[in-house]
Amino acid sequence: MNLTLKIWRQKSTNDQGKIVEYKVTDISEDMSFLEMIDVLNYDLVEKGDDPVTFDHDCREGICGMCSMFINGEAHGPNRGVTTCQLHMRSFKDGETIYIEPWRSAGFPVIKDLMVDRGAFDRIQQAGGFISVNTSGRTLDANAIPVPKEDADKSFDAATCIGCGACVATCPNGSAMLFVSAKVSQYALLPQGQVERKERVLNMVKKMDEEGFGNCSNIGACEVQCPKGISLENIARMNREYLMASIKPEN
Amino acid sequence: MALNSRIPEGPLDQKWTKYKNSVKLVNPANKRSIEVIVVGTGLAGASAAASLAEMGYKVKALCFQDSPRRAHSIAAQGGINAAKNYMNDGDSTFRLFYDTIKGGDYRSREGNVHRLAEVSTNIIDQCVAQGVPFARDYGGLLDNRSFGGTQVSRTFYAKGQTGQQLLLGAYSAMSRQVGKGNITLLNRHEMLDIVIVDGKARGIIARNMVTGEIERHSAHAVALCTGGYGNVFFLSTNAMGSNVTAAWRAHRRGALFANPCFTQIHPTCIPVSGDHQSKLTLMSESLRNDGRIWVPKFKEDAEAIRAKKLRPVDLAEDRRDYYLERRYPAFGNLVPRDIASRAAKERCDEGFGVNSTGEAVYLDFSAAIVRYGKAEANVKGLHNASEAEIVAMGKKVVESKYGNLFQMYEQIVAENPYETPMMIYPAVHYTMGGLWVDYELMTTIPGCYACGEANFSDHGANRLGASALMQGLADGYFVLPYTIGNYLADEIRTGAISTNTPEFEEAEKNVRNQLESFFTTNGTKPVDYFHKKLGKIMWNMCGMARNKPGLEQAIADIRQLREDFYKNVKVPGSTKGMNPELEKAARVADFIELGELMCIDALDRNESCGGHFREEYQTEEGEALRDDEKYMYVAAWEFTGNPSEPKLNKEDLVYENIKVSARSYK
Structure with missing residues (x-):
């Protein structure tokens, strides 16, 4: 297939940036979207031009590094997949494809399609953990049974890959889906109870400081999330936050 | 070079306990003034960084990705082994130890592997305490499944995303320490050289991949937790960025590289x-x-x-x-x-x-x-x-x-x-070979450690499924935090280490020269052209089946490729700022040298064992035929200044607790 690509090019964080048009030819349907960009970049390097910078690593949909806004949708037209899992068979010969970076106040562009998601790390550092030091002498792993349903729900929340598609998709640039997934994972497990209140308060505080917007129940994040993280988590986080805010510590 | 694996004396099941009871300790006040650099934030790196910081050391952690959570351990799917015997199917520490040695076709160290089996149960306890949501049965207890090369069910899992859940657990422990200020996190940083002062590892040279700046970082010890080198084959299940550069640069500075030809080809890939x-x-x-x-x-x-x-x-x-x-x-x-x-x-x-x-x-x-x-x-x-x-x-x-x-x-x-x-x-999936380490996980450079897939010690010539996660976390949570103290106890009087010394100067210059050299050629071909060529040579001649003429041909081809690479590679841009092509060029330069060493090692090992299958050495039924008499050793290669002329050092493998026999799964 032959395609026209309209790609956001931006030299650095403070550069203005603009859409630049490229043509790629002889693209196979079996290629992944990123392999199609590889072909473009190979040609650009051969010509002595600057190749398109983008984040990617595992290329199997789990590391959360790839992050392209394709034809106005985070990770492109398919549901439940990351950009690296999107294949060219989802496009038509002759099509024009717009490719942009995640856009959000919380994610400054570093170069071209690559953004800085350090804010997610900082939110995690504010409380996304259970305070247990390495010792290997905590309780035996089977000492506290966890009902299967809770364990499964906790797991579902924990499968968030931290790619930021939720933020990029949200008209408010909200990170609520990401933060609530982490809060839910721990809130659903007995191990997470001790720091339950502090955790949600600290993580939400950090999230606000980092410049992410609020949730107004649009639900686009859930639709575009490559891992199907449920809005239920946001509802749970709101409850957790409310409980933590109104109940005195003692 | 005389290799001393420093395995403690005494009965197998007492070695680690005895070691822990007699190892030197560093008191809490002294830990606060001792710095450790951890390179890589996968299971081994993240768990090591978190544990060392909890203990009180000042830790700097580097990763080339935009966040520690991206490290390729995240992609591990099936599970993690532990000898819990929750299934009551006859499992024990000894059986896990035995299965691992046998699975590795009798080319790993008894002492290290037994320790691994011992701490395996602690890992599960630790991870559950951290909130890792393992699969459970309807009674609320942990579920297990079976993996290859065993007859028990000892694999703990979280759907097909076990690596993700374990890494996010280690990442959360690490994040807690970053929040407290005990770990300095350097994302999008790549180690390009190790700095040696008076024979000891004293720091690294790293490139800030966003600004392009070359930085000096000093420390009292350096732990390389940088994963495997499967990407030497270009096509592998590794992440695109997985590379051998940190390990290889340490090799060039004196760390021996062990059993490089032991690579794992995984049977079930798309x-x-x-x-x-x-x-x-x-x-x-x-x-x-x-x-x-x-x-x-x-x-x-x-x-x-x-x-x-x-x-x-x-x-x-x-x-x-x-x-x-x-x-x-x-x-x-x-x-x-x-x-x-x-x-x-x-x-x-x-x-x-x-x-x-x-x-x-x-x-x-x-x-x-x-x-x-x-x-x-x-x-x-x-x-x-x-x-x-x-x-x-x-x-x-x-x-x-x-x-x-x-x-x-x-x-x-x-x-x-x-x-x-x-x-x-x-x-291609995993590499059993890696930097040679002793029982304490120290390489042949004093103060430089290697953990997880980056070292060679536990899997012999073939790794069993669900054992990589076990080894990465064992090294980072439960082994290095003990063993590093034995070295650092002698460093309490050293004080802060200056980066303003001739050694740092020389290492930085070395890095700058290499990076700048890519822009002085009038090349025409992108880095991937050479990487794909290297991959083809390796897959065809040093892959699932190897033979003497093929390996000799591969060595000649790689030498030619290296020459061609330096003459004809084209890297756009400059050393300044973000430049992914430059990063790739530096990595592929190292892969080319490593590829040659792998072929030299495969050629030297005139036997078949585990993943190393030499067509000349097989049974009538086509099974691998070992030669224990001549090759029951670890091949530890020394860099001599010329990548084509490495020097072989041997560490003999001694089996005192199990009978070495032909591996049979019939």
Whole structure:
């Protein structure tokens, strides 16, 4: 297939940036979207031009590094997949494809399609953990049974890959889906109870400081999330936050 | 060089306990003034950084990704082994130890492997305490499944995303320490050299990949937790950024590189579809719990399938060859990876392959779907369930176990594996070789440690499934935090280490010179051109089967490729700012040197063992034929200044606790 690509090019964080048009030819349907960009970049390097910078690593949909806004949708037209899992068979010969970076106040562009998601790390550092030091002498792993349903729900929340598609998709640039997934994972497990209140308060505080917007129940994040993280988590986080805010510590 | 593995004296099961009781300690006040650099933030790096920081050391952690959570441990699928014996199926520390040594075809160290088996149970306790949501049964207790090369169920898992959950657990522990200020996190930083002062590792040179700045970082010890080197083959299940550079630069500065030719080719990966392919995708070994591997019994059927005139689901049961069950009845589809890979290659080489390239076999879930469906029907009391209802229920169970893997497969291949068998073929997955380390995980550079896949010590010539996660976390949580104290106890008087010394100066200049050299050539070909060429040489001549003439040819080809690379590589831009092509160029330069060493090592080892299969050395039935008399040693290679002339050092392997015998899974 032959395609026209309209790609956001931006030299650095403070550069203005603009859409630049490229043509790629002889693209196979079996290629992944990123392999199609590889072909473009190979040609650009051969010509002595600057190749398109983008984040990617595992290329199997789990590391959360790839992050392209394709034809106005985070990770492109398919549901439940990351950009690296999107294949060219989802496009038509002759099509024009717009490719942009995640856009959000919380994610400054570093170069071209690559953004800085350090804010997610900082939110995690504010409380996304259970305070247990390495010792290997905590309780035996089977000492506290966890009902299967809770364990499964906790797991579902924990499968968030931290790619930021939720933020990029949200008209408010909200990170609520990401933060609530982490809060839910721990809130659903007995191990997470001790720091339950502090955790949600600290993580939400950090999230606000980092410049992410609020949730107004649009639900686009859930639709575009490559891992199907449920809005239920946001509802749970709101409850957790409310409980933590109104109940005195003692 | 005399190699001392420093295995403690005494009975096998007392070595680690004795070591811990007598190891030197650093008091808490002194820890605060001692710095440790941890390079890499996968399971080994993240767990080491978190644990060392909890203990009170000042830690700097580097990763080349945009966040520690991206490290490729995240992609590990199937599970993590531990000798908990929760299933009451006869498991024990000794059995895990024994299975690991045997699975590694008797080329790993008894002392290290037994320690690994001992701490395996602590890992599960630690991870559960951290909130890692492992799979549980209806009683709320932890569930287990089976992996290759064992006859017990000792693998803990979280669907097909165990690596993700374990890494996020270690990342959360690390994040807690970053929040407290005990770890300084350097994302998008790549180590490009190690700095040695008075014979000791005293820091590193790193490149800030966003600004392009070359930075000096000093420390009292450096831990390399930088993963494996499977990307030397270009196509592998590794992440695009996985590389050998940190380990290789340490090798060039004096760290010996052990058993580089021991690479693991994983039997169940999605087959290569074309030249455009940038990486290969694993389908977890856990699938072999429930999937049956087969090819057609008759060539005409294989041909009809390849020509798409026959659908695999329409092929009668008696016209299928379940070759693993046929050849290895005791272990069946759960033979170790090296054996399963070679068996697939053998069938495909004979003309029984099932995709258009002839390089694929089937992994079939139809029997499991019916089996699970019937069990569900019984549980629900539906004794008159129709076949369709049973299949529907069975698919649900299979989805709950492997849903994400089936979805991944469908994305890539555009076929529904619930309806038609998966097509799979072996691919490069893991490297057992790595930096030589002693019992304390220290390389031959004092103060430089290697943990996880980056070292060589535990898996011998073949790693068993679900043991990589175990080893990474064992090293980082439970081994290095103890052993590093033995070295650092002598560093309490050293004080802060200046980066303003001739050694740092020299190392920085060395890095700058290399990076700048890429812009002085008038090359025409992008880095990937050379990387793909290297990959082809390695896969064809140093892959699943090797022989003397092939390896000699490979060495000659690689030497030529190296020359061509430095003359003709084209890197756009400059050393300033973000430049992914420059990063790739520096990595491929190291892969080319490593590739040659792998072939030299494979040529030197005139035997077959584990993943190293020399065609000249096989039994009449086509199984690997070891030569324990001559090759029961670790080949530890020393860099001499010329990548083509490495010096071989040998560490003899001594087995005092198990009888060395021919590995049989029949």
